[in-house]
Amino acid sequence: MILPPQHPLAAGRTTESRLVRAYRGERSDTTPVWFMRQAGRSLPEYRELRVGTRMLDACLDPAMAAEITLQPVRRHRVDAGIFFSDIVVPLKLVGVDVEIQPGRGPVFGRRYADAAAIAELTAIDPASLDERAEPIREAVARTVAELDGIEPATASGASDGSGGATPLIGFAGAPFTLAAYLAEGGPSKDHLAARTLMHADPGAWRALMDWTADLSGRFLRAQVLAGASAAQLFDSWAGALSLGDYERHVAPASARALSHVHDLAYATGDADASGEPATLAVPVVHFGVGTGELLGAMRGVGVDAVGVDYRVPLDVAAERVGAGVPLQGNLDPALLAAPAPVLEDAVRDVLRRGTAAPGHVFNLGHGVPPETDPAVLTRVVELVHEAGA
Structure with a gap:
């Protein structure tokens, strides 16, 4: 499907942005930078806005979700916004009983850890999300409209004068992470319920994974069609798996989720070898926590770039994912509280190791x-832009 002409990629407003070029494996004037969870509790303006509003209510309020997404872009001058949401939002939208408890995380009204419970859950048609996702589409559209007026910053902090817009990244939880929460009924340290289910009842597990894959995929697709210029699949808990279990029981579902956005493309204005209008697909990035042993398999589910956590140096990750794959990452968050010289050295080390990949997005x-x-995050952005230039 070719994106409509008003989409930021189709209109050329984000096509040559640092972020999109990096995901394509290209280098630009400097290394792009954004932060996971950049929109959130580290910002005083976020805490002020969220007073009296529950997390999922904030996610489903288009004006509030858009404003929260924009806050770190305005403050830190990062090269991308990441849509403010939560991985359980699509579950909430289709009627699953879930709330986010402060200090604990997503808590469900029941567990889905056996065939009967999973049959009841998967009776909900994932396609029903399409008509219930209007708050998400409206929030994305509001955000993109504001981002159109925010040009990328130069190393000095001023707009770079390119006339381009800051891109928005769409976001969804990967099927395994959703399934892990559903099987446990809430957070878990070892995700034992999910890992047990995948071996004890492979049929029920496959049904659960297919269902969560279609739900996550449709959630991502809605964001891209509404204006996001890239899509990230976030697998918080895949690091609990062996490589064999990931490849057999999880990777097919992640590929299925991403299949919902793989057909989305935009015209480049050029012609291909046959004379037909050339197109490029919307870039997709996959990130997981503790997934150093899974990086090659995560690349194999069909993504353009791979996010790397802080446990694996980027030059080592480049070898594991294979040649020609852009990387995203991977400063240890603990270093944000380190003395300034230590932090600055670490930032430069990440940038140096990132040169092992054809494209690098600092995160x-x-x-x-x-x-x-927050001032430390702003300083990191400045350091990345200065050193990358």
């Missing part, structure tokens, strides 16, 4: 800790 190796000083 943390996991999310921004809530207690992070």
Whole structure:
């Protein structure tokens, strides 16, 4: 499917952005940078806005979700916004009983750890998300409209004068992470319920994974069609798996989720070898926590770039994912509280190791800790832009 002409990629507003070029494996004037969980508790403006509003209510309020997404872009001058949402939002939208409890995380009204419970859950048609996702589409559209007026920053902090817009990244939880929460009924340290189910009842497990894959895929697709210029699949808990279990029981579902966005493309304005209008697919990135042994398999599910957590140096990750694959990452979030010289050396080390990949998007190796000083994040952005230039 060719994106409509008003889409930021189709209109050329984000096509040559640092982020999109890096995901294509290209280098630009400097290394692009954004942070996972950049929109959130580390910002005083976020905490002020969220007073009295529950997390999922904030995610489903288009004006609030858009404003939260934009806050770190305005403050830090990062090269991308990441859509403010939560991995359980699509579950909530289709009627699953789930709430996010402060200090604990997603908690479900029941567990889905046996064939009967999973049959009941998967009776919900994932396609029903399409008509219930209007708050998501509206929030993305609001965000993109504001991002159109925010040009990328130069190393000095001023707009670079390119006339381009800051791109938005769409976001969804990977099937395994959703399934892990559903099987446990909430957070878990070892995800034992999910791992047991995949071996004890492979049929029920496959049904659960196919269902979560289609739900996540449709959630991602809705964001891209509404204006996101890239899509990230986030697998928080895949690091609990062996490579064999990942390849057999998880990777097919992740590939299925991403199949919902693989057909989305935009015209480049050029012609291909046959004389037909040339197109490029919307870039897709996959990130997981503790997935150093899975990086090659994660690349294999059909992504353009691979996110790397802080446990594996980027030059080592480049060898594991294979030649020609752009990388994203991977400063240890703990370093944000380190003395300035230590942090600056670490930033430069990540940038140096990132040259092992054809394209590099600087990020943390996991999310921004809530207690992070926002001024430190702004300084990291400046360092990346200065050193990358």
